[in-house]
Amino acid sequence: MIKPHHVHGTGLVLDGLGLLLRGPSGAGKSLLTLSLIETWQMRGLEALLISDDRVDLTVDADGVVMNAPPLLTGLIELRGRGIVHRPSCPSARLNLVIDLVPAYERMLEEEAFTTHIxxxxxxxxxxxxxxxIGLRHQELLVMEAVRASASPAQP
Structure with a gap:
């Protein structure tokens, strides 16, 4: 068995698209994830948490797969409340990386929209x-990135 690559981040599936949110501690990954899940569910769309704080990545013939570490599936921290549960799935294809970055740039170069994993x-x-930026602005940026991607998240 191939050893998984551990990543500090949060994995989720929004309407069939697997997302990995990366960023330093305190950047707002968990809060943004909870807000995205809530927004998608309110629209009647699929929104599933893989895991928060750590995601295990593996590779298969079709690309990168996100996996929840044992005991973390569907658990996420809501600061001020503690660990909460959300609807979940144990794994999904990685289709999109959301990097929470410290800089705010208005117009990005094309190469900023891909990464290698x-x-x-x-x-x-x-x-x-x-x-x-505010949570709503973050959500809008993620929603636009999701619209630009169209691959299913099934491994």
Whole structure:
């Protein structure tokens, strides 16, 4: 069995698209994830949490797969409340990386919209972290990145 690559981040599935949110501790990954799940569910769309704080990545013939570490599936921290549960799935194809970044740039170069993970090119959306822009602005940037991607998340 191939050893998984551990990533500090949060994995989720929004309407069939697997997203990985990366960023430093305190950047707002968990809060943004909870808000995205709520927004998608209110629209009647699928929204599932893989895991928060750590995601295990593996590679198969079709690309990168996100996996929840044992005991973390569907658990996420809501600061001020503690660990909460959300509807979940144990794994999904990685289709889009959301990087919470410290800089706020208005117009990005095309190469900012891809990244390489475990030898695979993956679409990327840099989103300023919570200290730079509000949660609604972050959501809109993620929604636009999701619209630009169209691959299913099934491994």
């Amino acid at each position: 475990l030898g695979h090119e993956v679409p990327r959306a840099p989103v300023p972290h919570a200290e730079r």
